[in-house]
Amino acid sequence: MIKACVLRSGGDFGPEHVRWLARQVPGLVCLTDTPVEGVECIPLEHDWPGWWAKMEMFGPSLDGDVLMIDLDTVVCELPAQPERTTVLRDFTEPTIIGSGFMYVTAEDRRRVWEAWQADPDGYMRECRAWPKWGDQGFLMGHLADAARWQDSEPVYSYKVHCREGLPADAKVVCFHGKPRPWNTRAAWVPPLHVAPELRDFRDLILAHKGKRFVVMGGGPSLADDLQRICLKAGDVVISTNGHGVDMRKPDYLLAIDHTHASRQVPMGKHLREMSDAPIISPHGFADYRLGFWPDCPRFVLSGLVATWAAFAMGAKVVVMAGMDGYADNDYTDEARKIARDIHCPVRVAYGFLTGVWPAYDAAERFGKYTPHTSIDGLRGIDNQIRIRARKPCKVGLIELERGHELTVMRHEVRLLLKHRMVEEL
Template sequence: MGGLPHPAAAQAVADAAAPSRVNFVCVNVGPKYPMSYVEILRDMVLRNSSNMDHDCAFWCVTDRADELPEGVYAIPADPALPGWWQKVRLFSPSMPWAQGDRCVYFDLDVAITGRLEDLVERKGIMDDPHWPMRNSSVMVWDHGEHGQIWYNFTADEIAREAEPEIKALLPRGQINAGDQHWITKCAPDWPTFPRDWFVSYRAARDWPPNECKAVIFHGSPKPAEVTDGWVPNIWRVGGFTSFPEIKGVNTSEEQRLANVEVNSKRDLDWFTGFRNEGRSCVIVCGSPSMKDYLPEIRAHRRRGARIVSVNNAWRFLHQRGITPDVNVMLDARPQNAEFLNGAPKAMRWMIASQCDPSVFDLAAELGLETVLWHNGYDSGYDRLWEMLEPYRDSKPVILVPGGSTVGLRTMWLAAFSGFRTLHMYGIDSSFADDGAHHAYAQALNDHDEALEVAMGEKRYLCARWMIRQANEFQGTWRDLKVFAPMPDKIEPVTVHVKGRGLIPDIARKLREEERAA
């Protein structure tokens, strides 16, 4: 098995060099998995690494090369290696990769749920959460590394019984832990990935954690056997993917922080929050169903509710005789400055400090009343807090939490402002039946890809940001139920959602669960 010459080059692979080529690889030997598993894995991998700067190829070690789906290259299986033992041959110099090429291995029974760009850049192996060894379901290395896994391997290892403490953990009839135990013994110093990158399906039945890159299906069920929840939406060709954008933004962290630094120096009022606001708040986003609820929004206005719109929704309302009290902006792209053109002076603008400086420049030029607020996004939080340190004695430094969209952040802005009843319109988080993404024309979203999402028996077409928003809405709903504006003080916020689409249906389901409880 390990009889090939041991090339000196295998000992001299540079560890820090970025890969010029990435080879994704899997193993499908024997009748256990149909080739549809290979096709689905390839699709999941490629759609979650679409921002990668490297050339890539997809390979499969198999004894059924003629059945491989299009776009997958065959590596003939070694007939002397049963099942998972085919993995040890991946570390042979005979593999069809160039010295130093990056290799990324996935088992067939994993569901890719997160972006893979940073996984590809970081060599490592899973740390098994249940057994005292590595887990070979996911491995990243450079070709030429860990050659001892192959060179030291003999057929005796296949039949060798595991130590008693390991054997006690194995299923009945299994004598050893297979390639995983062997890889652990041969490469004990192989760095492991962060634990929260990979979780078992048993811990992710409701929804994969945000940090998770892949869900591992130990034992039963396998992905193809799960027919409800999130799995069918991800584990299929053309399924939806996680998002390359950093949470809540469309620009890089460096650009956002640069915007914050510039905009914080402006002579503007900062969001204060923590008021005792007695009225209810009507939040109007721009989804298609919003236009069907104008009579209700007018009725809220007559009853004295505060009307808060987001982005360009104010224009649609204003043209129909409803001028919002406040309009909120979050997006950091300069193109969003166009939302300000034609705005009435009676409307206050709450603009996030991460917005492009051109937005603030135009607001000043137009004479619009502007309040600056800080988006407390997860990535870069510590740097943001440090950047705002000099202002704490003179300004209210409040980092507003929330999800990835301006609608979700506006819910938190309203809660911090003292509103305890929120009425939401235009937060459908799915396309209308006619394919519309907004109640009005908005060119920034004209090229959003539509992906199918299932909830129960209903199907929705959603852009990627809509799927994330819908997932985050559930957390926002629950967090606002126990909202604590001050230490040891809970003031629950009630959210009512009107509309047609994914989030309105989620809200109805959450209310039903509350009543049942």
């Protein structure tokens, strides 16, 4: 039995997701159009888009019986090899089959391939509406009599069965749509990256829930600011561009710049000379790679991005220290833009940014920490949110004027959020 997956470049998945699955499924083979280090790869022969590339697992690139596994599948233990072709029963519509985890015999593979080869373009045009949707829509007409995993093995759906934890007997958990496994941060989901691989900043989302964060900038007030805010043992400290590391050992370094401006040396080299703390950055020297930040892809000030990163990591409050280094420039407009994406209290120890966020007050208390709903959006999870229209726009059939508020599912306003037509409350 061959264990196989497919990776078509240009979509939501990349080589790191193949390696993640291969760590769970030894001997995994990948049909792909891009190299995947450490995994046996077979070139895709056709330019079929998206999930339609999965149809190549039925073709002559593979021999014999094949276990076909989608990349967003958690395999706790491989089920026993079936005696006949076995597919998923759709987890929400039992009359439909699912194609995310299939065992297909050589005979059935050949039969399906011959049918598909007769008119692949026609099938792709035809299978665009539920219930005849996607590759499973096509396969329904050819594998409807196959056995179903759920009749013999503990194969579960994350959305249907695992929200409250992993069932004790689970062998396979299928993720369909969002969230992806690596975005759930569930203890039973293998981490996407293992050392020394590059990790994603999303691995740090909510990693320090309810903590006070301190962001250290390079302004002349930094030493006084750190004394003023009385750093505590439980604080999480982010140094921007290596500032303040001689005053307080940082938990993280964050840099948006590729080169250290005054030293004219690569920023990664500069940071590693200053500290061994994990680096958060969009550049190759990062330990945690930033793929998104407010106003991305513009490289805005590291201190402002660090404040947003602290919010995403679970800050109960963010205190900005040493942020008076740009008094000769008007960065308040930049800060106001980024403030729209920071949904936790921010306080400024000293400096012109008190025009955007309140000044730090040692007597102020902030109550119980509750993650804002936008955190789910950063993790790729669809959820219900409250929005306010910044400009006249339309959500479905609902016309919104500026200032109107509405409760919607995140996916309904994804593009409106991206283009700042609405803001999340």
